[in-house]
Amino acid sequence: MNAPNEMPLRFEPAAARREWGDAPTSRAPGWVYTDPEVYREELERFFYRGHWAYVGLECEVPGPGDFKRTSIGERSVILVRGKDGALNVVENRCAHRGVAFCRERRGTVKDFTCPYHQWNYDLEGKLVGLPFRRGVKRRTEAGVEVQGGMPEDFKLEDHGLTRLKVAARGGAVFASFDAEVEPLEDYLGPAILPWFDRCFDGRPLTLLGINRQRIPANWKLMQENIKDPYHPGLLHTWFVTFGLWRADQTSRMVMDAQHRHAAMISTRNAGGGGDVTQGVTSFRDQMSLQDDRVLDVVPEAWWNGPSVVMQTIFPSLIVQQQVNSLSTRQIIPAGPGAFDFVWTHFGFADDDAAMTRRRLRQANLFGPAGYVSADDGEVIEFVQRAFAANDGARTLSELDGREAKDTPHMVTETLIRGMYGYWRGVMGV
Protein backbone atom coordinates (compact mmCIF):
# COMPACT_ATOMS: atom_id res chain seq x y z
CA MET A 1 0.00 0.00 0.00
CA ASN A 2 1.21 3.52 -0.77
CA ALA A 3 2.17 5.85 2.04
CA PRO A 4 -0.18 8.88 2.19
CA ASN A 5 2.34 11.17 0.44
CA GLU A 6 3.11 8.66 -2.29
CA MET A 7 0.92 8.93 -5.36
CA PRO A 8 0.14 5.72 -7.20
CA LEU A 9 2.32 5.30 -10.31
CA ARG A 10 -0.42 6.16 -12.78
CA PHE A 11 -0.79 9.66 -11.30
CA GLU A 12 2.88 10.60 -11.66
CA PRO A 13 3.68 13.31 -14.20
CA ALA A 14 4.35 11.97 -17.66
CA ALA A 15 8.02 12.94 -17.56
CA ALA A 16 8.64 10.53 -14.68
CA ARG A 17 7.52 7.49 -16.64
CA ARG A 18 9.24 8.20 -19.95
CA GLU A 19 11.05 4.90 -19.91
CA TRP A 20 11.68 3.62 -23.39
CA GLY A 21 12.51 0.09 -22.33
CA ASP A 22 14.64 -2.38 -24.28
CA ALA A 23 15.20 -2.43 -28.06
CA PRO A 24 16.67 1.03 -28.73
CA THR A 25 14.69 1.84 -31.88
CA SER A 26 12.72 -1.19 -33.01
CA ARG A 27 10.02 -1.10 -30.31
CA ALA A 28 8.31 2.20 -29.53
CA PRO A 29 6.20 2.56 -26.41
CA GLY A 30 2.60 3.61 -26.99
CA TRP A 31 3.01 6.85 -25.05
CA VAL A 32 5.04 8.34 -27.91
CA TYR A 33 1.67 8.66 -29.67
CA THR A 34 -0.56 9.66 -26.78
CA ASP A 35 1.26 11.58 -24.03
CA PRO A 36 0.32 15.30 -24.07
CA GLU A 37 3.59 16.34 -22.38
CA VAL A 38 5.68 14.40 -24.88
CA TYR A 39 3.65 16.04 -27.63
CA ARG A 40 4.25 19.59 -26.29
CA GLU A 41 7.96 18.81 -26.16
CA GLU A 42 7.90 17.51 -29.74
CA LEU A 43 6.37 20.77 -30.96
CA GLU A 44 9.21 22.71 -29.31
CA ARG A 45 12.03 20.45 -30.40
CA PHE A 46 10.94 19.46 -33.92
CA PHE A 47 8.58 22.16 -35.16
CA TYR A 48 9.78 25.37 -33.46
CA ARG A 49 13.50 24.78 -33.04
CA GLY A 50 16.37 23.39 -35.12
CA HIS A 51 14.27 22.17 -38.05
CA TRP A 52 12.79 23.41 -41.32
CA ALA A 53 9.05 23.08 -41.88
CA TYR A 54 7.36 22.97 -45.27
CA VAL A 55 4.94 25.85 -45.89
CA GLY A 56 3.98 25.61 -49.56
CA LEU A 57 4.93 25.90 -53.20
CA GLU A 58 6.10 29.13 -54.80
CA CYS A 59 3.40 28.68 -57.47
CA GLU A 60 0.76 29.13 -54.76
CA VAL A 61 1.88 32.75 -54.31
CA PRO A 62 2.95 33.82 -57.81
CA GLY A 63 2.54 37.60 -57.55
CA PRO A 64 3.19 40.43 -55.08
CA GLY A 65 0.68 40.33 -52.21
CA ASP A 66 -0.38 36.74 -52.91
CA PHE A 67 -0.54 34.81 -49.65
CA LYS A 68 -1.52 31.49 -48.15
CA ARG A 69 -2.20 30.76 -44.51
CA THR A 70 -0.78 27.57 -43.06
CA SER A 71 0.71 26.28 -39.81
CA ILE A 72 4.01 25.10 -38.43
CA GLY A 73 3.21 22.81 -35.55
CA GLU A 74 0.27 24.53 -33.90
CA ARG A 75 1.44 28.06 -34.73
CA SER A 76 -0.38 29.81 -37.58
CA VAL A 77 1.86 31.39 -40.22
CA ILE A 78 1.40 33.23 -43.51
CA LEU A 79 3.49 32.69 -46.64
CA VAL A 80 3.26 35.97 -48.56
CA ARG A 81 5.12 37.34 -51.55
CA GLY A 82 6.41 40.86 -50.95
CA LYS A 83 6.15 43.81 -53.31
CA ASP A 84 9.77 43.07 -54.25
CA GLY A 85 8.90 39.48 -55.18
CA ALA A 86 10.65 38.00 -52.12
CA LEU A 87 9.02 35.20 -50.14
CA ASN A 88 8.14 36.17 -46.59
CA VAL A 89 6.81 33.96 -43.83
CA VAL A 90 5.35 35.80 -40.85
CA GLU A 91 3.53 34.50 -37.82
CA ASN A 92 -0.22 35.04 -37.95
CA ARG A 93 -0.23 36.64 -34.54
CA CYS A 94 -0.85 40.34 -33.96
CA ALA A 95 1.90 41.91 -31.84
CA HIS A 96 -0.79 43.68 -29.81
CA ARG A 97 -3.11 41.01 -28.40
CA GLY A 98 -1.97 37.91 -30.26
CA VAL A 99 -5.00 37.62 -32.53
CA ALA A 100 -4.60 35.42 -35.61
CA PHE A 101 -5.62 38.32 -37.84
CA CYS A 102 -5.59 36.44 -41.15
CA ARG A 103 -8.68 34.23 -41.52
CA GLU A 104 -8.69 33.47 -45.26
CA ARG A 105 -6.80 30.43 -46.50
CA ARG A 106 -5.38 32.32 -49.48
CA GLY A 107 -5.81 35.51 -51.45
CA THR A 108 -4.10 38.72 -52.47
CA VAL A 109 -3.60 41.71 -50.16
CA LYS A 110 -1.78 45.02 -50.02
CA ASP A 111 -1.18 44.69 -46.29
CA PHE A 112 -2.61 42.98 -43.21
CA THR A 113 -4.93 44.57 -40.66
CA CYS A 114 -5.90 42.92 -37.39
CA PRO A 115 -9.68 43.03 -36.88
CA TYR A 116 -9.44 43.58 -33.11
CA HIS A 117 -7.75 47.04 -32.93
CA GLN A 118 -6.87 47.61 -36.60
CA TRP A 119 -3.12 47.35 -36.21
CA ASN A 120 -1.71 47.37 -39.71
CA TYR A 121 1.32 45.47 -41.05
CA ASP A 122 3.08 45.46 -44.41
CA LEU A 123 3.91 42.32 -46.40
CA GLU A 124 7.25 41.99 -44.61
CA GLY A 125 5.47 41.98 -41.25
CA LYS A 126 6.52 45.49 -40.21
CA LEU A 127 4.02 47.42 -38.12
CA VAL A 128 2.96 50.37 -40.29
CA GLY A 129 0.37 52.03 -38.12
CA LEU A 130 -2.20 51.72 -35.36
CA PRO A 131 -5.23 53.77 -34.38
CA PHE A 132 -4.89 56.52 -31.76
CA ARG A 133 -1.13 56.19 -31.56
CA ARG A 134 -0.90 59.93 -30.85
CA GLY A 135 -4.14 59.98 -28.90
CA VAL A 136 -7.44 61.63 -29.72
CA LYS A 137 -7.72 65.39 -30.01
CA ARG A 138 -10.67 66.92 -28.29
CA ARG A 139 -11.82 70.52 -28.27
CA THR A 140 -12.63 71.80 -24.84
CA GLU A 141 -13.33 75.31 -23.57
CA ALA A 142 -9.65 75.54 -22.69
CA GLY A 143 -8.60 74.64 -26.25
CA VAL A 144 -7.42 71.40 -27.89
CA GLU A 145 -6.61 68.61 -25.52
CA VAL A 146 -4.93 65.29 -26.49
CA GLN A 147 -6.34 62.27 -24.76
CA GLY A 148 -4.51 58.98 -24.49
CA GLY A 149 -2.09 57.70 -27.10
CA MET A 150 0.96 55.47 -26.94
CA PRO A 151 3.94 56.47 -24.78
CA GLU A 152 6.52 58.81 -26.35
CA ASP A 153 9.06 56.02 -26.64
CA PHE A 154 6.72 53.62 -28.49
CA LYS A 155 8.44 52.60 -31.73
CA LEU A 156 6.66 50.86 -34.62
CA GLU A 157 9.80 48.88 -35.44
CA ASP A 158 9.73 47.19 -32.03
CA HIS A 159 6.30 45.68 -32.65
CA GLY A 160 6.36 43.90 -36.00
CA LEU A 161 5.14 40.38 -36.65
CA THR A 162 7.44 37.46 -35.92
CA ARG A 163 9.42 36.91 -39.12
CA LEU A 164 10.56 33.39 -39.89
CA LYS A 165 13.68 32.31 -41.70
CA VAL A 166 12.73 31.24 -45.25
CA ALA A 167 14.38 28.93 -47.78
CA ALA A 168 13.05 27.91 -51.19
CA ARG A 169 14.46 25.18 -53.41
CA GLY A 170 13.11 24.23 -56.82
CA GLY A 171 9.76 25.85 -56.05
CA ALA A 172 9.19 24.30 -52.59
CA VAL A 173 9.20 26.72 -49.67
CA PHE A 174 10.32 25.99 -46.11
CA ALA A 175 10.39 28.21 -43.02
CA SER A 176 11.77 28.05 -39.51
CA PHE A 177 11.11 29.94 -36.29
CA ASP A 178 14.75 29.21 -35.46
CA ALA A 179 17.10 31.89 -36.82
CA GLU A 180 20.05 29.55 -36.13
CA VAL A 181 18.72 26.64 -38.18
CA GLU A 182 21.26 25.15 -40.59
CA PRO A 183 20.97 25.91 -44.34
CA LEU A 184 18.18 23.91 -46.03
CA GLU A 185 20.68 22.06 -48.24
CA ASP A 186 22.64 20.86 -45.19
CA TYR A 187 19.38 20.00 -43.44
CA LEU A 188 18.32 17.72 -46.30
CA GLY A 189 21.84 16.33 -46.56
CA PRO A 190 23.78 14.81 -49.47
CA ALA A 191 21.90 11.47 -49.48
CA ILE A 192 18.42 13.00 -49.78
CA LEU A 193 19.15 16.19 -51.71
CA PRO A 194 19.50 14.45 -55.13
CA TRP A 195 16.07 12.85 -54.69
CA PHE A 196 14.55 16.14 -53.63
CA ASP A 197 16.17 17.90 -56.60
CA ARG A 198 15.05 15.14 -58.99
CA CYS A 199 11.47 16.36 -58.48
CA PHE A 200 12.10 20.02 -57.64
CA ASP A 201 14.72 20.62 -60.31
CA GLY A 202 13.86 24.26 -60.92
CA ARG A 203 11.23 23.78 -63.60
CA PRO A 204 8.30 26.12 -62.83
CA LEU A 205 5.50 24.23 -61.08
CA THR A 206 1.75 24.50 -61.58
CA LEU A 207 -0.81 24.06 -58.84
CA LEU A 208 -3.38 21.39 -59.76
CA GLY A 209 -5.43 21.20 -56.58
CA ILE A 210 -5.52 20.86 -52.82
CA ASN A 211 -7.14 18.30 -50.50
CA ARG A 212 -7.14 18.54 -46.77
CA GLN A 213 -8.26 16.15 -44.08
CA ARG A 214 -7.94 15.69 -40.32
CA ILE A 215 -6.70 12.23 -39.42
CA PRO A 216 -7.36 11.12 -35.83
CA ALA A 217 -3.85 9.75 -35.28
CA ASN A 218 -0.52 11.01 -33.97
CA TRP A 219 1.50 12.96 -36.56
CA LYS A 220 4.43 10.51 -36.39
CA LEU A 221 2.22 7.67 -37.62
CA MET A 222 2.01 9.41 -41.00
CA GLN A 223 5.79 9.76 -41.14
CA GLU A 224 6.00 6.05 -40.24
CA ASN A 225 3.46 5.15 -42.93
CA ILE A 226 5.72 6.64 -45.63
CA LYS A 227 8.81 5.08 -44.05
CA ASP A 228 7.12 1.69 -44.25
CA PRO A 229 7.61 -0.13 -47.56
CA TYR A 230 6.34 -3.36 -45.93
CA HIS A 231 2.63 -2.47 -46.02
CA PRO A 232 1.85 -1.02 -49.48
CA GLY A 233 1.94 -4.36 -51.32
CA LEU A 234 -0.15 -5.96 -48.55
CA LEU A 235 -2.71 -3.35 -47.50
CA HIS A 236 -3.40 -1.61 -50.79
CA THR A 237 -5.46 -3.57 -53.32
CA TRP A 238 -4.69 -0.97 -55.96
CA PHE A 239 -0.94 -1.23 -55.52
CA VAL A 240 -0.59 -4.99 -55.39
CA THR A 241 -3.15 -5.78 -58.07
CA PHE A 242 -1.95 -3.27 -60.65
CA GLY A 243 1.74 -3.64 -59.85
CA LEU A 244 2.33 -0.08 -58.64
CA TRP A 245 4.07 -1.21 -55.45
CA ARG A 246 5.01 -4.81 -54.68
CA ALA A 247 7.74 -6.49 -52.69
CA ASP A 248 9.26 -8.02 -55.84
CA GLN A 249 10.05 -4.65 -57.40
CA THR A 250 13.57 -3.28 -57.71
CA SER A 251 13.77 -0.95 -54.72
CA ARG A 252 16.03 0.73 -52.25
CA MET A 253 15.73 2.65 -49.01
CA VAL A 254 17.90 5.72 -48.40
CA MET A 255 18.29 7.89 -45.28
CA ASP A 256 20.13 11.09 -44.41
CA ALA A 257 23.07 10.78 -42.01
CA GLN A 258 20.85 11.46 -38.98
CA HIS A 259 18.13 9.04 -40.19
CA ARG A 260 15.39 11.66 -39.92
CA HIS A 261 14.65 12.00 -43.65
CA ALA A 262 14.27 9.12 -46.07
CA ALA A 263 13.47 8.14 -49.62
CA MET A 264 11.74 4.95 -50.71
CA ILE A 265 12.75 4.41 -54.32
CA SER A 266 11.16 1.74 -56.47
CA THR A 267 10.40 0.75 -60.05
CA ARG A 268 7.03 -0.60 -61.15
CA ASN A 269 6.90 -4.11 -62.59
CA ALA A 270 4.37 -5.94 -64.73
CA GLY A 271 2.08 -6.92 -61.82
CA GLY A 272 -0.08 -10.04 -62.08
CA GLY A 273 0.37 -13.11 -59.84
CA GLY A 274 3.60 -14.54 -58.45
CA ASP A 275 5.12 -15.28 -55.04
CA VAL A 276 4.48 -11.90 -53.49
CA THR A 277 0.76 -12.07 -54.19
CA GLN A 278 0.30 -15.62 -52.83
CA GLY A 279 -2.17 -15.44 -49.96
CA VAL A 280 -2.29 -11.62 -50.01
CA THR A 281 -5.91 -10.86 -49.22
CA SER A 282 -5.86 -7.49 -50.92
CA PHE A 283 -4.68 -9.00 -54.24
CA ARG A 284 -7.61 -9.26 -56.65
CA ASP A 285 -6.59 -11.32 -59.66
CA GLN A 286 -9.94 -10.74 -61.36
CA MET A 287 -10.05 -7.01 -60.74
CA SER A 288 -9.76 -4.80 -63.79
CA LEU A 289 -10.62 -1.18 -64.53
CA GLN A 290 -13.70 -0.17 -66.48
CA ASP A 291 -11.88 3.08 -67.25
CA ASP A 292 -8.18 2.32 -67.52
CA ARG A 293 -7.25 5.97 -68.07
CA VAL A 294 -6.83 6.15 -64.29
CA LEU A 295 -3.65 4.11 -64.75
CA ASP A 296 -2.56 5.52 -68.09
CA VAL A 297 1.07 5.70 -66.95
CA VAL A 298 3.53 7.46 -69.25
CA PRO A 299 7.19 7.34 -68.12
CA GLU A 300 8.86 10.74 -67.94
CA ALA A 301 12.49 11.51 -68.75
CA TRP A 302 13.19 13.14 -65.39
CA TRP A 303 12.35 9.93 -63.50
CA ASN A 304 15.69 8.43 -64.58
CA GLY A 305 14.23 5.00 -63.93
CA PRO A 306 12.25 4.80 -60.67
CA SER A 307 8.48 5.03 -61.12
CA VAL A 308 7.93 5.91 -57.49
CA VAL A 309 9.96 7.95 -55.03
CA MET A 310 8.35 8.71 -51.69
CA GLN A 311 10.33 11.12 -49.52
CA THR A 312 9.79 11.85 -45.85
CA ILE A 313 11.29 15.21 -44.94
CA PHE A 314 11.12 15.24 -41.17
CA PRO A 315 9.01 16.44 -39.46
CA SER A 316 6.41 18.11 -41.65
CA LEU A 317 6.59 16.96 -45.26
CA ILE A 318 6.09 14.01 -47.58
CA VAL A 319 7.01 14.43 -51.23
CA GLN A 320 5.13 11.98 -53.41
CA GLN A 321 5.98 10.90 -56.93
CA GLN A 322 3.87 7.86 -57.72
CA VAL A 323 4.05 7.36 -61.48
CA ASN A 324 2.62 10.57 -63.02
CA SER A 325 0.99 11.84 -59.83
CA LEU A 326 2.91 14.41 -57.81
CA SER A 327 2.02 15.96 -54.50
CA THR A 328 3.40 17.47 -51.37
CA ARG A 329 1.69 16.25 -48.22
CA GLN A 330 2.03 18.58 -45.27
CA ILE A 331 1.71 17.31 -41.71
CA ILE A 332 0.24 19.81 -39.21
CA PRO A 333 -0.07 18.35 -35.70
CA ALA A 334 -3.29 19.08 -33.80
CA GLY A 335 -2.77 17.55 -30.37
CA PRO A 336 -1.18 14.15 -29.66
CA GLY A 337 -4.08 12.25 -31.24
CA ALA A 338 -4.71 14.15 -34.49
CA PHE A 339 -3.10 16.00 -37.36
CA ASP A 340 -4.21 17.93 -40.40
CA PHE A 341 -2.94 16.48 -43.65
CA VAL A 342 -2.79 18.86 -46.60
CA TRP A 343 -2.23 17.46 -50.08
CA THR A 344 -1.00 19.85 -52.75
CA HIS A 345 -1.15 18.23 -56.19
CA PHE A 346 1.11 19.81 -58.76
CA GLY A 347 2.59 19.47 -62.21
CA PHE A 348 5.10 21.33 -64.33
CA ALA A 349 4.44 24.46 -66.35
CA ASP A 350 5.74 22.73 -69.49
CA ASP A 351 3.30 19.77 -69.20
CA ASP A 352 1.00 19.51 -72.20
CA ALA A 353 -2.78 19.32 -71.67
CA ALA A 354 -2.79 15.52 -71.90
CA MET A 355 -0.15 15.21 -69.14
CA THR A 356 -2.07 17.59 -66.90
CA ARG A 357 -5.24 15.47 -67.37
CA ARG A 358 -3.19 12.35 -66.65
CA ARG A 359 -1.76 13.80 -63.42
CA LEU A 360 -5.23 14.82 -62.31
CA ARG A 361 -6.72 11.39 -63.05
CA GLN A 362 -3.91 9.56 -61.24
CA ALA A 363 -4.39 11.92 -58.29
CA ASN A 364 -7.58 9.93 -57.62
CA LEU A 365 -5.34 7.29 -56.04
CA PHE A 366 -4.27 9.80 -53.39
CA GLY A 367 -5.81 12.37 -51.10
CA PRO A 368 -8.38 11.82 -48.32
CA ALA A 369 -10.62 9.54 -50.42
CA GLY A 370 -7.87 8.20 -52.68
CA TYR A 371 -8.17 4.62 -53.93
CA VAL A 372 -4.88 3.96 -52.12
CA SER A 373 -4.50 6.65 -49.48
CA ALA A 374 -7.90 6.22 -47.84
CA ASP A 375 -6.53 2.87 -46.60
CA ASP A 376 -3.59 4.59 -44.87
CA GLY A 377 -5.72 7.18 -43.06
CA GLU A 378 -7.91 4.41 -41.73
CA VAL A 379 -5.20 2.03 -40.53
CA ILE A 380 -3.20 4.67 -38.67
CA GLU A 381 -6.42 5.72 -36.94
CA PHE A 382 -6.70 2.08 -35.76
CA VAL A 383 -3.12 2.20 -34.47
CA GLN A 384 -3.85 5.38 -32.54
CA ARG A 385 -7.01 3.92 -30.99
CA ALA A 386 -5.10 0.86 -29.80
CA PHE A 387 -2.42 2.90 -28.05
CA ALA A 388 -4.91 5.39 -26.65
CA ALA A 389 -6.52 2.41 -24.93
CA ASN A 390 -3.19 0.98 -23.76
CA ASP A 391 -0.18 3.28 -23.92
CA GLY A 392 2.04 0.78 -22.12
CA ALA A 393 1.96 -1.56 -25.12
CA ARG A 394 4.68 -1.26 -27.77
CA THR A 395 5.03 -1.33 -31.54
CA LEU A 396 7.35 -3.78 -33.28
CA SER A 397 9.50 -2.75 -36.26
CA GLU A 398 11.99 -5.59 -36.66
CA LEU A 399 11.53 -6.65 -40.28
CA ASP A 400 15.08 -7.03 -41.65
CA GLY A 401 16.76 -6.68 -38.24
CA ARG A 402 17.06 -4.19 -35.39
CA GLU A 403 19.59 -1.78 -36.90
CA ALA A 404 18.95 1.23 -39.11
CA LYS A 405 20.82 1.25 -42.39
CA ASP A 406 20.11 1.86 -46.08
CA THR A 407 18.87 -1.26 -47.87
CA PRO A 408 18.84 -2.41 -51.51
CA HIS A 409 15.28 -3.77 -51.15
CA MET A 410 11.92 -2.94 -49.57
CA VAL A 411 11.45 -5.93 -47.27
CA THR A 412 12.45 -3.86 -44.28
CA GLU A 413 11.37 -1.50 -41.50
CA THR A 414 14.77 0.15 -41.35
CA LEU A 415 13.47 3.68 -41.97
CA ILE A 416 11.13 3.56 -38.96
CA ARG A 417 14.00 2.40 -36.75
CA GLY A 418 16.09 5.23 -38.12
CA MET A 419 13.43 7.81 -37.30
CA TYR A 420 13.08 6.62 -33.70
CA GLY A 421 16.84 6.73 -33.24
CA TYR A 422 16.75 10.38 -34.26
CA TRP A 423 13.59 11.07 -32.25
CA ARG A 424 15.11 9.66 -29.05
CA GLY A 425 18.28 11.70 -29.55
CA VAL A 426 16.45 15.01 -29.97
CA MET A 427 13.88 14.28 -27.26
CA GLY A 428 16.47 13.05 -24.78
CA VAL A 429 14.43 9.92 -24.13
Ligand SMILES: [Fe+2]
Ligand atom coordinates in the same frame (compact mmCIF):
# COMPACT_ATOMS: atom_id res chain seq x y z
FE1 LIG B 1 0.11 3.06 -47.67
